[in-house]
Amino acid sequence: GENVEQHPSTLSVQEGDSAVIKCTYSDSASNYFPWYKQELGKRPQLIIDIRSNVGEKKDQRIAVTLNKTAKHFSLHITETQPEDSAVYFCAVGQLTFGSGTQLTVLP
Amino acid sequence: GAGVSQSPSNKVTEKGKDVELRCDPISGHTALYWYRQSLGQGLEFLIYFQGNSAPDKSGLPSDRFSAERTGGSVSTLTIQRTQQEDSAVYLCASSLGARGNTEAFFGQGTRLTVV
Numbered sequence: 578g579e580n581v582e583q584h585p586s587t588l589s590v591q592e593g594d595s596a597v598i599k600c601t602y603s604d605s606a607s608n609y610f611p612w613y614k615q616e617l618g619k620r621p622q623l624i625i626d627i628r629s630n631v632g633e634k635k636d637q638r639i640a641v642t643l644n645k646t647a648k649h650f651s652l653h654i655t656e657t658q659p660e661d662s663a664v665y666f667c668a669v670g671q672l673t674f675g676s677g678t679q680l681t682v683l684p
Numbered sequence: 685g686a687g688v689s690q691s692p693s694n695k696v697t698e699k700g701k702d703v704e705l706r707c708d709p710i711s712g713h714t715a716l717y718w719y720r721q722s723l724g725q726g727l728e729f730l731i732y733f734q735g736n737s738a739p740d741k742s743g744l745p746s747d748r749f750s751a752e753r754t755g756g757s758v759s760t761l762t763i764q765r766t767q768q769e770d771s772a773v774y775l776c777a778s779s780l781g782a783r784g785n786t787e788a789f790f791g792q793g794t795r796l797t798v799v
Contacts, residue, residue, distance in 0.1 A: 608785065609785045611787065619792075620775065620793060622790070623787045671717055671777065671779060671788045674727040676726040677725075
């Protein structure tokens with residue numbers, strides 16, 4: 578079955594710096610790659626997604642890049658703010674999730 | 685409803701008892717997913733429904749776990765003879781598209797504690 582690896586497991590950045598989280602996957606047939614943000618005690622919520630026919634997608638301070646050849650995709654958050662602190666999960670389709678990254682933005 | 689609704693929000697049960705968890709998806713969403721999230725861990729896929737059928741049950745951890753969906757809407761996840769390792773948050777999600785190609789909306793989860 579599909580395997581998704583996510584790195585790093587924890588990430589601390591200073592407010593205003595950028596944060597990058599990376600995921601690799603195994604199934605080359607996959608074509609939908611969402612990212613979810615989960616705040617403590619709350620449900621996961623989609624923050625951005627990308628399909629296999631594009632290489633990059635941006636939404637304000639958030640961007641996702643996809644390299645289908647290398648089978649990896651990354652989440653980029655610029656100008657980080659304390660409210661960005663949460664656990665971020667990548668996924669391949671909706672069936673396989675990465676193990677999560679705890680992002681802490683230090684004020 | 686406005687979003688995915690799960691009940692109960694919390695459930696404490698004794699080891700060996702059966703439990704039923706309910707998920708009410710967003711109206712019109714044909715795809716429904718169940719996940720398990722242990723404390724501080726990621727989301728473990730359990731089962732996927734498209735309409736009333738379950739084309740992917742590969743994530744169910746044992747034959748004590750089963751799920752059904754009726755009328756293309758409400759789904760129940762049943763755990764028989766609960767064990768302490770079943771303690772986790774059980775999350776349900778629904779989406780418009782098939783097999784995970786569109787955004788999934790999550791419910792608030794059911795926190796199951798087996799004592």
